[in-house]
Amino acid sequence: MSRIFITGIGVISAIGNSIAENRMALAEGRCGIQNNLDLFPTKYSGVLPFGQISVSTASLLNNFKISEPGVTRTTLLALHAFAEAIQDGGLSPEKISAAETALVGASTVGGMCLTDELYADANKNSNGSPYTSSYDYASITMYLQKHYKMNGIINTINTACSSSANAIMYGAMLIKNGFAKRAIVGGVDSLAKYTINGFHALHILSSEKCTPFDENRKGLNLGEGAAFLVLEKEEDITGKKVYAELTGYCNANDAYHPSSLSEQGDGPYFSMQGALQSAKLSTHQIDFINAHGTGTENNDEVESRALIRLFEKPPPFASSKANIGHTLGAAGAIEAVYCVLSLAHQEVYANLNFKQPIAATGLVPVQSYKKIPLQHVMSNSFGFGGNCSSLIFSKA
Amino acid sequence: MFYIHQTYCISPQRTFPQVDLEILNHPVNKKLLAIEPLYDGIPPGILRRMGKAIRMGVGAAMPILKNTNALNGIIIGTAKGGMEDCIKFLNQIVQYEEGLLAPGNFVQSTSNAIAAQLGLMCHNKKYNTTHVHRGLAFENAVIDTIMQLNEHPGNNYLLGGVDEISDFNYNIETLAGAYKEELISNEHLYDRDSPGSIAGEGAAMFLVNDQKENAIAKLKALQILHSEDDGLVKNNLKQFIAAHLPAGEEIDLLLSGENGDNRTLKFYMDCEGLMETNTAIVRFKHLSGDVPTAAAFGLWLACQVLQKNDLPLHMIKKPFTGPHCNNILLYNNYKGLQHSFMLIRKY
Amino acid sequence: MDTATLKQQLKKQIVEFLNLTSVDPESIKDDEPLFGEGLGLDSIDSIELIVLLGREYGINIQDPKEGRKILVDINTMVAYIEQHRTK
Numbered sequence: 001m002s003r004i005f006i007t008g009i010g011v012i013s014a015i016g017n018s019i020a021e022n023r024m025a026l027a028e029g030r031c032g033i034q035n036n037l038d039l040f041p042t043k044y045s046g047v048l049p050f051g052q053i054s055v056s057t058a059s060l061l062n063n064f065k066i067s068e069p070g071v072t073r074t075t076l077l078a079l080h081a082f083a084e085a086i087q088d089g090g091l092s093p094e095k096i097s098a099a100e101t102a103l104v105g106a107s108t109v110g111g112m113c114l115t116d117e118l119y120a121d122a123n124k125n126s127n128g129s130p131y132t133s134s135y136d137y138a139s140i141t142m143y144l145q146k147h148y149k150m151n152g153i154i155n156t157i158n159t160a161c162s163s164s165a166n167a168i169m170y171g172a173m174l175i176k177n178g179f180a181k182r183a184i185v186g187g188v189d190s191l192a193k194y195t196i197n198g199f200h201a202l203h204i205l206s207s208e209k210c211t212p213f214d215e216n217r218k219g220l221n222l223g224e225g226a227a228f229l230v231l232e233k234e235e236d237i238t239g240k241k242v243y244a245e246l247t248g249y250c251n252a253n254d255a256y257h258p259s260s261l262s263e264q265g266d267g268p269y270f271s272m273q274g275a276l277q278s279a280k281l282s283t284h285q286i287d288f289i290n291a292h293g294t295g296t297e298n299n300d301e302v303e304s305r306a307l308i309r310l311f312e313k314p315p316p317f318a319s320s321k322a323n324i325g326h327t328l329g330a331a332g333a334i335e336a337v338y339c340v341l342s343l344a345h346q347e348v349y350a351n352l353n354f355k356q357p358i359a360a361t362g363l364v365p366v367q368s369y370k371k372i373p374l375q376h377v378m379s380n381s382f383g384f385g386g387n388c389s390s391l392i393f394s395k396a
Numbered sequence: 397m398f399y400i401h402q403t404y405c406i407s408p409q410r411t412f413p414q415v416d417l418e419i420l421n422h423p424v425n426k427k428l429l430a431i432e433p434l435y436d437g438i439p440p441g442i443l444r445r446m447g448k449a450i451r452m453g454v455g456a457a458m459p460i461l462k463n464t465n466a467l468n469g470i471i472i473g474t475a476k477g478g479m480e481d482c483i484k485f486l487n488q489i490v491q492y493e494e495g496l497l498a499p500g501n502f503v504q505s506t507s508n509a510i511a512a513q514l515g516l517m518c519h520n521k522k523y524n525t526t527h528v529h530r531g532l533a534f535e536n537a538v539i540d541t542i543m544q545l546n547e548h549p550g551n552n553y554l555l556g557g558v559d560e561i562s563d564f565n566y567n568i569e570t571l572a573g574a575y576k577e578e579l580i581s582n583e584h585l586y587d588r589d590s591p592g593s594i595a596g597e598g599a600a601m602f603l604v605n606d607q608k609e610n611a612i613a614k615l616k617a618l619q620i621l622h623s624e625d626d627g628l629v630k631n632n633l634k635q636f637i638a639a640h641l642p643a644g645e646e647i648d649l650l651l652s653g654e655n656g657d658n659r660t661l662k663f664y665m666d667c668e669g670l671m672e673t674n675t676a677i678v679r680f681k682h683l684s685g686d687v688p689t690a691a692a693f694g695l696w697l698a699c700q701v702l703q704k705n706d707l708p709l710h711m712i713k714k715p716f717t718g719p720h721c722n723n724i725l726l727y728n729n730y731k732g733l734q735h736s737f738m739l740i741r742k743y
Numbered sequence: 744m745d746t747a748t749l750k751q752q753l754k755k756q757i758v759e760f761l762n763l764t765s766v767d768p769e770s771i772k773d774d775e776p777l778f779g780e781g782l783g784l785d786s787i788d789s790i791e792l793i794v795l796l797g798r799e800y801g802i803n804i805q806d807p808k809e810g811r812k813i814l815v816d817i818n819t820m821v822a823y824i825e826q827h828r829t830k
Binding site for chain 2: 001042043044108112115118119121122123124126127128132133135136137138141142145150151153154155156157158159160166170173174176177179193194197198200201202251252253254255256257258259266267270383384385386387
């Protein structure tokens with residue numbers, strides 16, 4: 001089956017509106033999480049920290065010259081990252097519209113970022129806002145399909161926090177199995193009153209900036225963002241800029257509880273082990289892991305246990321969620337982009353805010369930017385519903 | 397591309413546990429509501445937390461889970477997931493002004509809760525995913541299953557399509573113009589020259605692998621397409637049939653997703669125009685409703701036909717002319733934009 | 744409200760709030776563990792019971808871990824309600 005390479009990337013997050021800005025911020029150890037949420041009225045504005053993107057919805061609409069109604073912030077963020085990815089990948093409009101070009105998106109919020117409008121429409125308290133067709137998870141991918149006149153296989157995946165990791169996997173499989181020649185894959189989520197209140201009700205939001213893998217971690221910070229990657233076959237990359245190769249992946253399930261991982265972490269363990277098997281690599285060949293590392297008590301300890309169980313002595317690892325927050329449906333894709341940047345530039349970025357290892361596991365993440373030789377990098381995404389996915393990227 | 401060995405369907409009609417489509421159940425308050433079974437196999441402690449989408453999905457899968465030893469994955473397509481739970485949590489946010497909120501509805505509202513619950517109930521730690529691409533959510537789940545079997549021959553997968561219609565998503569869809577404004581009986585769904593279709597819900601589950609022996613049906617080919625151009629859709633369908641129908645054979649049955657909406661009728665008429673004189677035509681949306689994952693109901697229906705279950709007159713637009721039904725074409729579209737063609741055979 | 748009546752009321756509220764449709768409130772023993780064996784509730788239920796205490800009795804429990812110490816059985820819950828209720 002074909003080898004899969006990444007030839008274009010695009011990203012927007014709380015630390016930057018482009019690949020270059022994100023990379024610089026990561027190298028400098030910058031944190032984009034602040035207490036100044038101002039996207040919609042919520043009692044948590046100024047109270048809880050969030051990774052809000054500094055670009056307003058109005059200016060995103062303006063940048064893309066969108067005047068039609070019903071386009072949500074989630075869609076706009078996706079549009080922004082998608083536009084960068086296809087330009088970075090040098091894809092012409094003809095190639096994008098070809099029947100052999102697939103699009104696989106992911107989102108856990110969809111158009112529900114407009115929580116108040118959704119309430120009004122769902123309870124029929126209005127004559128219908130402009131968003132009645134924009135609430136579902138597919139609305140973003142459908143908008144991209146229409147905007148770019150795409151004619152290949154189009155799909156949207158929602159497996160909670162592992163959504164866009166699975167989107168990357170699905171895109172790679174479409175190419176390997178002959179359903180597509182290339183795939184533009186990724187995910188997006190914008191901050192939403194719905195998710196903020198959901199996570200708050202579960203008592204897993206921290207009132208401070210999150211501290212992944214720290215003994216005194218208090219929970220996660222929600223963030224927003226989008227990222228897309230262009231995946232192409234080996235036969236088609238001659239003369240192109242190639243960032244990295246997607247060499248392995250696996251999706252496994254923890255099958256323990258709807259919203260927390262089991263103590264022994266079978267889901268994380270099997271997804272990492274399966275990714276290694278699919279890449280035909282052994283544990284000692286992984287040079288760095290971009291951990292899921294949300295900063296919650298449950299995830300970080302379970303992920304640590306699974307790392308020790310599989311690797312015995314885990315390789316260097318770090319979570320980027322202390323820089324940008326947990327971007328849910330976008331996390332898998334944004335972190336894949338960060339892994340790909342790591343490989344392309346042979347560098348790793350710091351896990352911010354770390355002071356003290358978790359007593360039960362003793363693992364210490366990378367705490368400062370460094371240039372190190374990297375051949376193979378793993379990225380983990382573990383979500384509600386026990387949905388665990390791991391991706392392996394290798395130096396091209 | 398894969399063989400179906402078991403299939404079950406919970407729908408607004410008598411489809412579970414026994415199948416009897418002769419009597420047509422009617423909408424209640426304009427909605428074709430699923431007939432839910434007693435769910436004996438689901439422990440009460442788990443059942444109490446499940447919203448309808450999860451109940452239907454798990455309920456339809458239970459007989460498969462009971463009869464199957466080793467599942468290698470669970471692959472679900474659902475456009476909306478647990479919509480009722482979603483709106484319940486939303487209403488809490490407003491009612492309690494972002495104050496003290498009970499998180500159960502939030503956790504159950506996530507789209508992947510159906511596949512997750514299935515994994516939990518059979519302790520399955522393998523591949524588990526949820527496709528949510530609106531009118532092609534189920535079809536993408538089918539493509540995913542095909543690819544899984546390609547890469548892992550000999551495996552077994554639970555494949556399903558689920559969608560529920562709650563008061564809330566009904567309101568949103570109504571505001572978006574999805575349903576007929578006039579009150580009609582589903583018996584007359586196709587008779588009115590007016591926009592809109594009818595709301596429905598249901599779950600269809602399939603045990604799928606690459607073993608021909610003892611299979612109920614074979615999904616030979618599938619194609620999906622996004623287009624509002626009826627000419628383009630017709631051309632694609634023509635090419636699909638030419639590419640996949642065995643030489644010298646005909647489509648014996650067209651299972652049509654015609655839904656009573658005059659805005660999308662042209663697609664179905666074009667499709668009928670491509671059929672041979674002897675092709676029987678059967679419609680099913682008056683049974684299932686115009687659900688985003690309606691193709692799952694259609695695939696289940698194809699399996700019924702291939703198991704020699706007769707179809708009632710109210711489904712038949714053009715009758716069968718012969719005793720054989722070897723090739724079934726399932727054509728469906730959602731809102732005249734998302735199209736799928738499936739070719740289903742006995743072997 | 745006397746303790747016995749409060750216990751009865753609480754049992755009904757728990758069954759209703761957690762949608763325990765197969766459980767008869769009267770069948771819940773006062774000292775039957777709510778979590779693990781007994782009623783078999785889980786971590787999401789514990790958060791939901793904290794919400795119940797807040798909404799019905801005006802009791803504010805911030806930390807779910809602290810909450811678990813109160814949510815052992817009907818007896819411990821009722822004792823806590825009688826001491827801390829503001830409604």
